[in-house]
Amino acid sequence: MSARPFLPFTRPSIDERTIAEVGEVLRSGWITTGPQCQALEDALSERLGGRPVRLVNSGTAALELALRLCGIGPGDEVVTTPLSWVATANVVLAVGATPVFVDAEAATRNIDLDRVEAAITSRTRALMPVDLAGLPVDRDRLHALAGRHGLRVIEDAAQSFGARWGNRAIGSFGDLVSFSFHANKNLTCAEGGCLVLNNEEEARRFEKLRLQGVTRLPDGGMEVEAWGSKANLTDVAAAIGLGQLRQVDGFTARRRALAERYFERWDASLGFELPPGDAAHHGNWHMFQPLLPRRLAARRGDFIAAMRAQGIGVGVHYPAMHLFALFRNRGHARGDFPVAEDIGARTVTLPLFPAMADTDVDRVCAAVTVAAACTALIRGKR
Ligand SMILES: *Cc1c(COP(=O)(O)O)cnc(C)c1O
16 A cells, blocks of 8 residues: 555645635624625626626536526426536426437537537527536537527536636636536635626626525615525635635646646556647646546446555546436436447546646556556456
8 A cells, every 4th residue: 555645636725825814704703695705706707807707605506597597497408418517417407497418529528519409409598518627618619509599508617717718718708607616626615606697687687596586675675576596605615715716827727737747647558548638728627537448447446446545536527417317217328428428437537636746647647557457457357
């Protein structure tokens, strides 16, 4: 066993200044939605070209309330990818609409835009693409496609904060854009999220959806015209987010350097498929995900155990979600989306987070060589 400390696949970087600022909020007497949330919304909006930004308590809430903002509900269809965190489809079910999956493309592992048109029906209301591992879906093609069909776009950019399309930051253009600030995301509030909106009218409607449908009146009273959720963020969380925002560009640069080192140090003879390269530097390297060689695909659990035995954490993000019982019970079956199924069966998430040292990458690469050999042996024995 390794004497070196366990290396998880990710870990948030919270600096001492942020910890002190969270302490100040806790001592201030105002710990839920207040000035810290306002400051974070303003700072995010400024970063995203002045578009309105509204915080919520999760990326899931941002997506669900975005669907409600668009009036999407029973009888409607939303086109998305099966290769995402299950939240992406769960929110569509939550509003009573139907998620319509389109297979991933092998080159980017994101929704195959060539196949989207064939999935659009008279009931389609929105496209909900996901930037898997922080590699953006082609925004030029996406918005052209949506425009041709008169569809809303709700970008599930949970993983792509800090990524760009061309010279524009993800979130600074488009229609509705949702980010997650979960602990594992590139910018975290522990838990949290936000929606980037088109204008102040939408932002005001979203504020009501976020908190019990309430409109405050000038005389101190209130009105409630329609249902609203309970999804406001706390000032404690927002203080973490403000500290993260100061550092996030440095985080992204560090992630990119670590990813480049993986590409340099990787032993190509092992037969893994490396993640899509990012020559244009669009992505934020939210995750580093090689695909296991096909000969080892059925032994992913053994590979993960062999890595863990060497002190290295490995994640799986994600199995193709149409194969979950929830969606099989809605009529999906193996073979529906072969590209997503193949990627989902072979993907492993290796350590990549800003506090990692260059030598940690070398350590992971060496461990992969050992783990691949062990896994092949185990396979031989069975
Ligand atoms: C994390 C994530 C979400 C959900 O965000 P939460 O803040 O955990 O609710 C949705 N979609 C994708 C692609 C994610 O990675």
